[in-house]
Amino acid sequence: MTSPQTISVPHLGGSTIGYATSGPVDASRPTLVMVNSFTTSADLYRPQFADEELARTANLLAIEPYGHGRTRARYADFTYWDTAIAALQVLDARDVRRAFVLGTSQGGWIAVRMALLAPDVVQGVVALGTSMDSESPRSRELGCWDGVTFCTPAIDALATPVGDDWVIPTDLVDAVLAEGLGDQVDEETRAFWHATHQQHYTGDDGRRRLRTSTINLRDRDGLHGRLDEVRCPVLWLHGTEDRVYSVANAQDEIGRFTSSPHAELQVVDGGQHFLSASDPAAVDAATVEFVRRWG
Template identity: 70%
Template structure:
């Protein structure tokens, strides 16, 4: 668990402990931005946002780790993205956050949309980054997206059997995620940092099982296309031109489906990778600050 991570208890899934990081004591006079991290990462994904004095000075920043990620644990051993969305809302309750904007990277984007669907009176706006609102569909692949089934299935199969207490996540898994999320231009120090974070998060049989369920969720999730017209809050979708997982064409298709939103806009980030909040924090932070300032 990252030294910057705290936990808060919520009732969902038989009782859960949600990993989080906040940038300051909650200031009710400021808007709050909840940030939801990408597949198998932790709140550490949002270190650039916490370090941005303009963004962190204008809003309360609160990063929440979904089920299967970081320090988040539950009594029940299985979970979905809907569970993470509901647990995030309960974490907001426990931390005294009544309303918030939600920024989500990759899978965090569809968790953000689920939060807006579950609690439209509490979510003031969503900022999906490098995401898709589809399931891993043939249509998404026709729009130039990756084959998520092909990417995930070998890991789902490899993680099926119980392991001993000395098991740790293979470095090959970590490197594959980092490569898909950030391309090949990753520094040795950055790679070493994340390898260590993953080793701390996914150890023993419990770690193996959480990692497998995370991977099953990514591969087998339900799409949101039939629900997006019920999102009422403003939506700003940021997408990088160098995203090799979900295409710009897929983002263009997705943003058009927010027909009931107060405002829905797609902003293209030149050179942006899939984990856009990490690859292009300056563009993301500036856009988030402008969005929150406009709609708070």
């Protein structure tokens, strides 16, 4: 994994997009774009960058969504569609004409948005612990979390401007880690993400980006009416211990990719919501096989 970098794209009045790579693009290999989960950064994919077989299979490029990591925009408001557009502009700027896209949680629905916007670019989607719905009653009836209840207190608490010395509260970071990695988060991992979050969410700009990201999570549009327009192969991996989105939801939604040449769900026993972090061996092996098959 290279040191974090940024690149300029024109979207949202001009944006600086944070990213990390496995090194220079090798045109002889496919490219795998990776999009991180809520409030995390490209660092979420440290296990993937460390996987030698995955790195031999594809050029790795982790892109940080709006509101996350080092990504900044001239305009203050953004949605998941904006991140999908900006990520495609990053590929264009780096002269990557085709790519697979892997996304964890929110990264999964960003990946599908990229496939919808640029079917000639996206060769395949690897979706991890995600959902294609809004935070709907249907979703909750299938055993998914109540995202409205989770997000609304944070949105309310982040409504008031703050000073330059503000940093994201660690109790909010811990709440995200509990949903993403379960209750048994080791102290090294917890300390890493405390420090990383407090690096990226500081001052009033950090408060605003965090609040908008949380609003987007709670209030996003669902993709059910568009999934039959996805024409690339889709591999969906979902952990049995995912406490945000259920296996039952994944089983229903994988069947909605009716125009995909191949849409498959693989259930990972014991896997958590941030599946790329909790079960990297299973994720990496399945991704290598998928990229080699469809690349």
